[in-house]
Every structure is written in structure tokens, then in C-alpha cells.
Amino acid sequence: MVGLAADWLTSAANTNMFTYEIAPVFVLLEYVTLRKMREMVGWPGGCGDGIFSPGGAISNMYAMLIARFKMFPEVKEKGMAAIPRLVAFTSEHSHFSVKKGAAALGIGTDSVILIRCDERGKMIPSDLERRIVEAKQKGFVPFLVSATAGTTVYGAFDPLIAIADICKKYKVWMHVDGAWGGGLLMSRKHKWKLNGIERANSVTWNPHKMMGVPLQCSALLVREEGLMQSCNQMHASYLFQQDKHYDLSYDTGDKALQCGRHVDVFKLWLMWRAKGTTGFEAQIDKCLELAEYLYNKIKNREGYEMVFDGKPQHTNVCFWYIPPSLRGMEDSEERTSRLMKVAPVIKARMMEYGTTMVSYQPLGDKVNFFRMVISNPAATHQDIDFLIDEIERLGQDL
Numbered sequence: 001m002v003g004l005a006a007d008w009l010t011s012a013a014n015t016n017m018f019t020y021e022i023a024p025v026f027v028l029l030e031y032v033t034l035r036k037m038r039e040m041v042g043w044p045g046g047c048g049d050g051i052f053s054p055g056g057a058i059s060n061m062y063a064m065l066i067a068r069f070k071m072f073p074e075v076k077e078k079g080m081a082a083i084p085r086l087v088a089f090t091s092e093h094s095h096f097s098v099k100k101g102a103a104a105l106g107i108g109t110d111s112v113i114l115i116r117c118d119e120r121g122k123m124i125p126s127d128l129e130r131r132i133v134e135a136k137q138k139g140f141v142p143f144l145v146s147a148t149a150g151t152t153v154y155g156a157f158d159p160l161i162a163i164a165d166i167c168k169k170y171k172v173w174m175h176v177d178g179a180w181g182g183g184l185l186m187s188r189k190h191k192w193k194l195n196g197i198e199r200a201n202s203v204t205w206n207p208h209k210m211m212g213v214p215l216q217c218s219a220l221l222v223r224e225e226g227l228m229q230s231c232n233q234m235h236a237s238y239l240f241q242q243d244k245h246y247d248l249s250y251d252t253g254d255k256a257l258q259c260g261r262h263v264d265v266f267k268l269w270l271m272w273r274a275k276g277t278t279g280f281e282a283q284i285d286k287c288l289e290l291a292e293y294l295y296n297k298i299k300n301r302e303g304y305e306m307v308f309d310g311k312p313q314h315t316n317v318c319f320w321y322i323p324p325s326l327r328g329m330e331d332s333e334e335r336t337s338r339l340m341k342v343a344p345v346i347k348a349r350m351m352e353y354g355t356t357m358v359s360y361q362p363l364g365d366k367v368n369f370f371r372m373v374i375s376n377p378a379a380t381h382q383d384i385d386f387l388i389d390e391i392e393r394l395g396q397d398l
């Protein structure tokens, strides 16, 4: 309700984030909120820079843009032809936006090297190091490692400390895509999963995911102050006049890629004021507890197979429902091809009945499995019970 009220007020004000004179209060709120988020990441005194961008995909692209500029500032004027062949590294389970950013920035998707993951979906640091060395031997320049804190499908947290050591050794920019997992920084119980994030050069954190802030609300946080400004500024003289009567550092618009920029901060700021960090913490802990409840309920239940062993680290619970006709059947091509069709049919039936909905996907060599993700703090244990009943009701004849 608080987020919704703030969203309404934001629309009523209908202003623009490019200059202080046009959005003085919102610019100041962005300043304090980003500082607070950087503090929670663990950067001393909340120092650094950042911006609210139109989503995690764009925040990740900003990180790539700034990392490239840090290494080769001349790229801004001269373009890619003036610099050596760059390569970025991210895990095979990372979000597709890393590749999309590379395509948009002219780096190319072939220059994004996918690092192997372990069975829990975490990046394997030794494979990262091996691929960095290999790329250097080929004459490429490694400029960015994008680690993920909370992968989209498994909800896995990459080992950030080991990755930070490698980035330091090879002098590569370390980005942490915490679009999904960043919210866990609010929780005393779960924030250890992001240990090492304080060593990142940049972090993506989407309050519009786990923290329930109305869309859109995504922050890109950067450790080094001033870099975003030099990377993106164009000094448009009709907006950023240098002879204004106030402190020009509050005209933050020129560090964005956009000209006009939506006010995304107010929803988050007002929700944070209303419920406090402990309120967000309770909300997040509850969602994780519900995910654990689901996991405990199905892990040994007849007709279910977990996609990976052990308790999920985030709220992603990945599983197959095995209908009675497939139970006890040996692992064979026929079983695999029939199992592949189970989740899509159950989901389609859920949509037809209009009772509930749960996402599915294949991943690597794993055929379609359900991925239940809980981010709505209004969800209850009864909702989870209902989901299981519904899967069984709709899938028993398959």
C-alpha cells in the first residue's frame, strides 16, 4: 500500500530526474537512498556512486559500459575500433542481460565467456581463472567478471570471495548482479550468502524484485565516484548550465544514458521509512521460510524429484512433478520425453482453470521443471499447500 501510494504521488508530480531544479526532493532522496544501499553493500561510509535505472538488465549494461570506460576511456570518443578485443566472463546460469548488454555495446555476445557452474548453479572459480588465462593467451583483454548473487533459475549465489580474489589478481572489474539476491542484504539471517560483495566494483540490486517495491526500481551501485559521470556526460548546455546558482553536483542527469528519467526512488524511500530495514527483513525472511516449507514438503513426497540436492539458498524451489504413470519407470529416452511435457501441460491447465500459476523451464540437460519463486510477502503456508494439491490434481492423469 505504501509503495502504491508513493507510485501515485510520483505520477501526480510527474517530474523528471535530470536536474535538481526540476526534482529537488526526489534528487535528494535518490542521493540518500543510494548511499544507504552502498552502506549495506559494505562500502565504507556508503561512499561511491549510482543511479536508479529502468531495470536489472539496464543496470547490468551500465556496469559493462563503466567497466569498459575505466579500462579504455578513449572508447567514448573513438569507439570499439580503437581498442583491443575485450572479453567478459559470467556463469552459464547468469541472466541473459549480460549477453544482451554486450550485444548493445558493440562488444558482441561471442566476447561473453560462460563459466561452468557446479551442481547447485554456482560459478566454479577455478574454471573462471582458467578461462581468463586462456583469453589472455589468445591476446584478448579480460575487462569484466559479472558474478551473480541469486541466479534467476536456481537462486544460486556465486562464491564472491573467491571471484574477488581472481578479479584482483588479473585486474578485472568485478560486477555483482544482485538483481534477484540483493534484497537478502536486508536480512541478518541470510546476508552471509553475499559475503564478498563489498569487494565488487559495481552491484545491481533490484528492490522491485525481492523487496516488493512496485516496478520499476533497480539500482546500479558503483564503488568509484565520478566514473559514471565521465563515462556518460555530454554537457548538454540547455540542461546542465554551469552558471546555475546551486551546487551543480545535484544535477545528476548527465551520468545517465537517458535524458528524461522516471522517478523510481520515492516508492522505495517511502516503503523503507514506513517499515524500516527490519520490516523488509521480516518480509524477506518470511518468503525464504515459505520456500523452505515447500522444499521440506516435497523433497521426500511421492511423485516429486528435486532438481538439485539440498535446501535452496533463495526462494527458488526447482522440482519435477512425476505423474503416477512415470513413477517407477527406468531412466530412458521415453521417460525423459514424457517428463518434458508434464510441466507445460500442468501450467496450461492452471491457466485454463485460473487457479494458480507456476513457471517452468528446461536448463542445460535438464528437461522442463517447475521453478516456484516466492517474493510476495502476502503468501501463506496455505497457498503453498494449495499449489501442491493443484499440481497433483491437474497432473495425476498425465
Ligand SMILES: Cc1ncc(COP(=O)(O)O)c(C=O)c1O
Pocket (backbone or CB within 6 Å): 054, 055, 056, 057, 058, 060, 094, 095, 097, 148, 150, 151, 152, 177, 178, 179, 180, 206, 218
Ligand atoms: C539475476 C537477474 N539479473 C537481471 C535480471 C533483469 O532484471 P530486470 O527484469 O529488472 O531487467 C533478472 C530478471 O529476472 C535476474 O533474475
